[in-house]
Amino acid sequence: QSALTQPPSVSGSPGQSVTLSCTGTSSDVGTYNRVSWYQQPPGTAPKLMIYEVSNRPSGVPDRFSGSKSGNTASLTISGLQAEDEADYYCSSYTSSNTWVFGGGTKLTVL
């Protein structure tokens, strides 16, 4: 159960687009369209932003979009806003009937 690989930090200016990556293996991301993305501002509980690779729960702005290619999933945030600054985590179901998270990416809005 190795953690998914995420870059430790990403930054962007307001209005720009940023893409966060999440790399797994053929035992998780590569085989299953069961990747989720979570936003966690400091001191708060995580919030679901994307599920099943590219689906947005109600209430999540369409500035947030998800995709996958091979063993790598991506979260793109367009029209970056100051309120988007947070830690972002990806997660995937695995072939062992377990789930695994990435190490998290700290998004800084410059």
Next chain:
Amino acid sequence: QVQLVESGGGVVQPGGSLRLSCAASGFTFSSFTMHWVRRAPGKGLEWVSVIQNDGANAYYADSVRGRFTISRDNSKNTLSLQMNSLRPEDTAVYYCAKALKWGVDYWGQGTLVTVSS
């Protein structure tokens, strides 16, 4: 609205035990898979365990298998995590979470577990 309220956290010595509970409301508890997820100080989220809606199947992270046991009481809308043989590396905020498809759509506010002598 959906509410998940964890309780049972605290300070425990290495080798000790603790039982976490999660009181669920605002949805049909018996229809949903439930998870426990933790976040250690200064670290990222770590998935801990999952239990199916009817309690028939449960799965664990390698780091806790054999020491932790997840359970649920659908008559009381309660999720539990029995933690035995606790280690300092189990120190974390533990979140109870409701499944949506293959993700998690609602999280509790968490309960802090500190394992220290």
